[in-house]
Amino acid sequence: MNVAEAMTKDVVTVPIDMPVKEIAALLTEKGIGGAPVVFPDGRTIGVVSESDLIARPETHTLTAKNWWQSVFTSRQVEAKAFVKSHGQTAGDVMTGEIVAIAPGATLAGAAALMLKKNVHRLLVLEAGRPIGVLTRSDLLRVLAREPVPARVERADGAILDEVEALMRDASWAPGRMVTAVVDGGVVYFHGFIENSDQRNALHVLAKGVPGVKRVVDDLAPMNLAYAYGAI
Secondary structure, X not given: OEHHHHOEOOOOOXXXXXXXHHHHHHHHHHOOOEEEEEOOOOOEEEEEEHHHHOOOHHHOOOOOOOHHHHHOOOHHHHHHHHHHHXXXXXXXXXXXXXXXXXXXXXXXXXXXXXXXHOOOEEEEEEOOEEEEEEEHHHHHHHHHHOOOOOOOOOOHHHHHHHHHHHHHHOOOOOHHHEEEEEEOOEEEEEEEEOOHHHHHHHHHHHHOOOXXXXXXXXXXXXXXXXXXXOX
């Protein structure tokens, strides 16, 4: 599944000259946290969100700066902040950086971009025009629709091969310090780990392998100073 298949297609847009009061009313009416700002021809220029409208003189939500903040803030930054808090149109208050993605991108790529940019939604653009919005809720809906994997029976050798392959590919795995054994679909881990997070990760890794019924371990904490010959 790609972004186009999971996105919300009804995009609410804001004209660049829409007054701030009308933007607030629109976001409230639609129950959304933000909307793309567009030129008359539909091309996207920015995004306006609730955070762009929170500190306003009309609502008495502006806070006075301490003297030391003024000392370390340039006039350019202060001028931009003034436009943001006192501007009257979408073009004044919007955020110019657009976090966007193509409709053909993978959901894995979309999720990674959301986490990297620390945003809750991505604008889906085609030829510079918004055709949809992908939110974290959209990704959750995809997850909720996924069927529960059916229980399967597999040979212990096949299970072990997959577990060991996954361990070799895992950057967090403790390498040769841990060995796995499979008996009757039960995975047994033996050896040493650096921390409890590695133990949890090994359990999750094994439980994700088809045919695994249970995971058991007798993993012990590893003395890193002894293991690496440190004094």
